Amino acid sequence: MKNRIRNKSLRDKIISADEAAAIIKSGMTIGCSGFTPSGYPKAVPLALVEKAQGEDFNINILTGASVGSELDGALAEAGLINRRYPYQSDKNLRSSINSGDVKYSDIHLSHFPQNIRYGHYGDIDLAIVEAIAITEEGWIVPSSSVGAAPTFLKEAEKIIVELNLKQTLDLEGVHDIYQLADPPEREAISLVQADQRIGSPYIKIDPKKIEGIVITEIEDEISFAAYQDDISNKIASHIIDFLEAEQQAGKLPKELLPLQSGVGAVANAVLSGLCNSNFENIKFYSEVIQDAVLELIDCGKIDIASGTSITLSESGKKQFKENIDLYKDKIILRPQEISNNPEIIRRLGSIAINTAIEADIYGNVNSTHIMGSRMMNGIGGSGDFARNAYLSIFVTSSVAKGGKISSIVPMVSHVDHTEHDVDIIVTEQGLADLRGLSPQERAVEIITKAVSPLYKDKLLDYFERAKNRGGHTPVKLNEALSWHQRYIDTGTMK
Amino acid sequence: MKNRIRNKSLRDKIISADEAAAIIKSGMTIGCSGFTPSGYPKAVPLALVEKAQGEDFNINILTGASVGSELDGALAEAGLINRRYPYQSDKNLRSSINSGDVKYSDIHLSHFPQNIRYGHYGDIDLAIVEAIAITEEGWIVPSSSVGAAPTFLKEAEKIIVELNLKQTLDLEGVHDIYQLADPPEREAISLVQADQRIGSPYIKIDPKKIEGIVITEIEDEISFAAYQDDISNKIASHIIDFLEAEQQAGKLPKELLPLQSGVGAVANAVLSGLCNSNFENIKFYSEVIQDAVLELIDCGKIDIASGTSITLSESGKKQFKENIDLYKDKIILRPQEISNNPEIIRRLGSIAINTAIEADIYGNVNSTHIMGSRMMNGIGGSGDFARNAYLSIFVTSSVAKGGKISSIVPMVSHVDHTEHDVDIIVTEQGLADLRGLSPQERAVEIITKAVSPLYKDKLLDYFERAKNRGGHTPVKLNEALSWHQRYIDTGTMK
Ligand SMILES: CC(C)(COP(=O)(O)OP(=O)(O)OC[C@H]1O[C@@H](n2cnc3c(N)ncnc32)[C@H](O)[C@@H]1OP(=O)(O)O)[C@@H](O)C(=O)NCCC(=O)NCCS
Ligand SMILES: CC(C)(COP(=O)(O)OP(=O)(O)OC[C@H]1O[C@@H](n2cnc3c(N)ncnc32)[C@H](O)[C@@H]1OP(=O)(O)O)[C@@H](O)C(=O)NCCC(=O)NCCS
Numbered sequence: 004m005k006n007r008i009r010n011k012s013l014r015d016k017i018i019s020a021d022e023a024a025a026i027i028k029s030g031m032t033i034g035c036s037g038f039t040p041s042g043y044p045k046a047v048p049l050a051l052v053e054k055a056q057g058e059d060f061n062i063n064i065l066t067g068a069s070v071g072s073e074l075d076g077a078l079a080e081a082g083l084i085n086r087r088y089p090y091q092s093d094k095n096l097r098s099s100i101n102s103g104d105v106k107y108s109d110i111h112l113s114h115f116p117q118n119i120r121y122g123h124y125g126d127i128d129l130a131i132v133e134a135i136a137i138t139e140e141g142w143i144v145p146s147s148s149v150g151a152a153p154t155f156l157k158e159a160e161k162i163i164v165e166l167n168l169k170q171t172l173d174l175e176g177v178h179d180i181y182q183l184a185d186p187p188e189r190e191a192i193s194l195v196q197a198d199q200r201i202g203s204p205y206i207k208i209d210p211k212k213i214e215g216i217v218i219t220e221i222e223d224e225i226s227f228a229a230y231q232d233d234i235s236n237k238i239a240s241h242i243i244d245f246l247e248a249e250q251q252a253g254k255l256p257k258e259l260l261p262l263q264s265g266v267g268a269v270a271n272a273v274l275s276g277l278c279n280s281n282f283e284n285i286k287f288y289s290e291v292i293q294d295a296v297l298e299l300i301d302c303g304k305i306d307i308a309s310g311t312s313i314t315l316s317e318s319g320k321k322q323f324k325e326n327i328d329l330y331k332d333k334i335i336l337r338p339q340e341i342s343n344n345p346e347i348i349r350r351l352g353s354i355a356i357n358t359a360i361e362a363d364i365y366g367n368v369n370s371t372h373i374m375g376s377r378m379m380n381g382i383g384g385s386g387d388f389a390r391n392a393y394l395s396i397f398v399t400s401s402v403a404k405g406g407k408i409s410s411i412v413p414m415v416s417h418v419d420h421t422e423h424d425v426d427i428i429v430t431e432q433g434l435a436d437l438r439g440l441s442p443q444e445r446a447v448e449i450i451t452k453a454v455s456p457l458y459k460d461k462l463l464d465y466f467e468r469a470k471n472r473g474g475h476t477p478v479k480l481n482e483a484l485s486w487h488q489r490y491i492d493t494g495t496m497k
Numbered sequence: 498m499k500n501r502i503r504n505k506s507l508r509d510k511i512i513s514a515d516e517a518a519a520i521i522k523s524g525m526t527i528g529c530s531g532f533t534p535s536g537y538p539k540a541v542p543l544a545l546v547e548k549a550q551g552e553d554f555n556i557n558i559l560t561g562a563s564v565g566s567e568l569d570g571a572l573a574e575a576g577l578i579n580r581r582y583p584y585q586s587d588k589n590l591r592s593s594i595n596s597g598d599v600k601y602s603d604i605h606l607s608h609f610p611q612n613i614r615y616g617h618y619g620d621i622d623l624a625i626v627e628a629i630a631i632t633e634e635g636w637i638v639p640s641s642s643v644g645a646a647p648t649f650l651k652e653a654e655k656i657i658v659e660l661n662l663k664q665t666l667d668l669e670g671v672h673d674i675y676q677l678a679d680p681p682e683r684e685a686i687s688l689v690q691a692d693q694r695i696g697s698p699y700i701k702i703d704p705k706k707i708e709g710i711v712i713t714e715i716e717d718e719i720s721f722a723a724y725q726d727d728i729s730n731k732i733a734s735h736i737i738d739f740l741e742a743e744q745q746a747g748k749l750p751k752e753l754l755p756l757q758s759g760v761g762a763v764a765n766a767v768l769s770g771l772c773n774s775n776f777e778n779i780k781f782y783s784e785v786i787q788d789a790v791l792e793l794i795d796c797g798k799i800d801i802a803s804g805t806s807i808t809l810s811e812s813g814k815k816q817f818k819e820n821i822d823l824y825k826d827k828i829i830l831r832p833q834e835i836s837n838n839p840e841i842i843r844r845l846g847s848i849a850i851n852t853a854i855e856a857d858i859y860g861n862v863n864s865t866h867i868m869g870s871r872m873m874n875g876i877g878g879s880g881d882f883a884r885n886a887y888l889s890i891f892v893t894s895s896v897a898k899g900g901k902i903s904s905i906v907p908m909v910s911h912v913d914h915t916e917h918d919v920d921i922i923v924t925e926q927g928l929a930d931l932r933g934l935s936p937q938e939r940a941v942e943i944i945t946k947a948v949s950p951l952y953k954d955k956l957l958d959y960f961e962r963a964k965n966r967g968g969h970t971p972v973k974l975n976e977a978l979s980w981h982q983r984y985i986d987t988g989t990m991k
Contacts, residue, residue, distance in 0.1 A: 110917065350840065393680060418915055438617040441600040443597060480985070
């Protein structure tokens with residue numbers, strides 16, 4: 004324990020998970036570490052469920068982004084969540100959100116920490132943060148993610164630390180914690196290269212706020228290595244062909260520009276594909292460091308991987324542990340306010356690759372809602388990157404539900420990324436390059452390049468008839484959302 | 498002329514507007530200075546219309562933002578425009594855009610210059626830029642706006658200067674020209690306070706590119722001082738009450754945070770209203786410096802007004818000329834890439850006030866399209882500010898067309914600013930504060946606070962029935978756009 008709690012007097016603060024859960028009162032607003040199923044508190048939430056289940060008890064849960072089921076899933080199932088910000092991807096929580104039981108608001112991940120400090124969401128009563136160690140000074144060494152933990156620790160009245168012995172101490176030194184002052188005192192962020200360190204490896208806190216330290220050995224939920232299917236491979240190869248052509252045209256350097264990619268199959272396929280590309284000394288400046296990033300480090304293509312969390316599969320974790328020294332040199336974990344910061348993303352000129360649920364013929368993208376109403380996950384960091392990138396690329400399979408749904412529609416049923424923030428749309432069918440096109444030209448480009456043959460004629464027919472109505476962006480108001488309604492009524496958009 | 502063209506050899510380059518127009522060939526892409534009817538070329542476009550009207554001739558016109566009718570109006574009417582970026586507000590051009598004759602794409606104003614340099618729109622053949630003088634070195638002293646002129650001058654193969662003798666030489670020194678390097682070489686922008694100067698008063702160019710200098714005395718089109726009616730005064734007082742309450746709650750300093758506001762009646766009413774508020778030493782960091790900004794300087798409330806153009810009414814111009822020394826000290830004109838830069842806006846923590854055409858019950862905003870299809874003006878800089886502000890406020894009258902249209906609808910017919918980027922919606926009815934609310938809570942807040950009594954029950958009824966469908970953001974797909982369709986069919990949304 005000496006190694007893990009280096010400040011002697013803090014060792015007296017060790018308490019059980021049950022004792023920690025007893026600190027939590029109904030009505031509290033609680034900020035938890037965690038970003039994807041990585042680095043989130045597990046023992047205390049599970050103890051809380053034991054304690055509070057069935058009672059008239061609820062709390063507001065704030066995190067960095069999505070977290071594992073021990074936190075979101077268990078609390079939602081027990082009906083203990085009142086409000087939840089800024090992102091989630093949990094099955095149980097999703098149902099509670101869609102039934103209206105949980106008041107959820109999905110918020111740009113880079114905005115979220117500053118909004119907390121601005122007081123947009125009221126006071127933070129408690130921070131629960133996973134750590135691998137506490138320093139002599141009483142500062143926190145985060146575990147596999149940073150997320151919004153620095154802000155929660157700063158703003159919360161009290162702190163509970165989950166000290167996780169299963170998280171390797173080797174992670175120490177990977178983090179780079181830089182905290183922003185708020186306007187009117189904010190300075191320029193000095194980061195101008197993806198591999199730069201601008202902060203401290205520790206989260207500096209006032210150790211007097213620590214109410215308890217819970218020792219735990221519950222591991223992060225396993226993230227399944229995304230399955231690379233035929234569709235994701237096709238999308239990836241369209242993207243790589245495009246980037247190579249841009250490079251040949253002198254528009255991109257041999258090192259590309261810093262890459263951002265969402266998680267999942269397509270992201271994995273693109274990253275793997277880059278191992279066989281012409282590009283070299285690539286920089287990865289993104290949110291989540293997933294298996295394929297390790298692969299890119301292994302094949303020598305990547306110089307630096309900067310993110311706010313490491314989220315690996317079972318085999319990825321093994322690989323990471325065995326080669327920790329190699330990887331440690333190339334990985335930096337930052338607060339999400341820095342990984343996703345518009346100032347940095349715009350300055351670096353990111354190439355952003357994010358996933359759409361659906362897109363429309365004019366280039367608007369829906370990343371969050373199924374058939375307009377049902378929340379899937381949330382906008383997450385996609386807007387931070389898409390809005391500020393050098394190139395904003397969105398990917399989606401051209402159809403969903405075995406062809407019953409076209410992922411390109413006359414009008415998206417919800418807009419998360421407007422036509423102004425989408426440069427390129429890619430499906431397995433092809434790549435539509437929208438830069439500089441008028442809405443009507445975009446429609447032709449998208450329909451010819453990206454739509455499934457199942458829906459191409461139908462969409463062209465809609466577009467031609469809409470044009471008869473006239474206007475810059477022709478829309479048939481009584482038909483624009485009829486494809487979705489037809490799917491709801493008949494089970495297919497056909 | 499010695500004072501105006503200080504480099505002797507450049508005086509040989511003086512040509513007539515007709516000679517300049519002869520340089521313009523069909524198919525060219527031309528970048529023009531100008532931002533609002535301020536500082537745009539006038540003589541050469543008018544000569545071009547004379548020359549090319551009726552011929553099979555067209556060009557692509559790029560500007561900073563909207564410009565006066567001598568450029569957009571005359572060229573559009575003569576059918577000489579093929580493509581047009583990134584913003585406009587001209588009656589003739591609007592028709593040509595909506596008829597499909599002009600291929601228009603409205604683009605975030607801060608993105609536009611870098612997109613040009615990135616090559617997203619192809620090569621720039623010619624820059625036509627209004628100046629008040631050319632320095633000894635052959636550099637340009639811009640006139641009443643900066644806009645995207647620095648980028649056009651840098652990227653264009655050839656340059657025509659319109660030297661406007663009616664623009665006062667006193668403007669020299671007002672400009673602060675800082676030009677960004679592009680990724681991967683971009684540095685942090687050192688501006689951390691609204692009143693900071695970080696560049697040069699001149700646009701440095703390669704004088705060898707100057708093909709001709711046209712001497713002109715055509716004045717900028719007069720901008721009419723926006724009429725402050727009862728509605729705009731009510732909206733303004735809701736906003737000022739809100740800001741005062743935020744300040745009393747300790748959330749805003751006595752100096753506020755830097756203000757941005759669109760142009761027009763509400764903006765003028767808010768700015769005038771601030772003269773009678775508690776706030777002091779206000780900083781204005783925006784795009785356009787309009788009459789009411791002079792008023793705020795006069796009443797001693799404003800420390801600095803930073804923008805990219807000065808756009809005044811007849812009387813405003815007189816006032817400006819007569820007190821130039823006073824105003825010069827407090828005004829800075831920057832390239833739009835700096836005035837609208839997300840890095841700066843986020844750092845400064847702007848309070849952004851922009852106008853919506855319509856908003857929906859979940860907080861999405863349409864700034865551009867009438868009934869989904871017809872382009873009004875374009876997104877302009879509203880997204881640059883709304884997306885990065887400390888507080889993003891949208892204003893609109895609760896009804897349009899004498900009550901036949903509700904400006905709050907079940908679903909906006911076009912989305913320019915998503916629910917994620919809208920904190921506050923204000924109509925003359927009241928102010929809806931959406932921060933931290935779930936979509937369903939937002940609907941209640943908006944309907945109770947901001948909707949006209951004419952449409953309140955109708956909108957509540959829609960919302961209640963949508964809720965029966967369920968989901969996080971309940972939408973009745975077959976009804977969401979029916980209010981707009983009803984207006985088209987019957988002339989009213991009632
Ligand atoms: C958009 C997003 C949901 C896609 O996730 P994914 O796992 O790649 O996509 P899937 O193909 O598994 O689709 C997810 C679900 O949406 C459904 N779906 C996909 N396209 C659809 C469409 N056009 N219409 C309706 N449903 C659709 C799928 O059927 C699946 O539903 P199911 O779970 O009931 O089977 C996910 O990327 C996301 O949440 N993005 C937003 C946040 C973000 O981009 N973060 C990264 C920033 S760094
Ligand atoms: C939104 C915008 C068009 C409003 O302009 P405005 O002059 O304040 O608004 P008006 O009330 O005069 O409305 C303009 C037109 O839209 C119509 N309109 C207004 N609300 C409407 C609605 N809800 N539905 C349909 N039409 C509507 C008006 O009737 C008027 O039409 P008309 O010219 O045929 O009479 C204008 O602010 C704009 O272009 N904004 C986008 C760019 C921007 O915000 N720039 C500032 C960034 S710094």
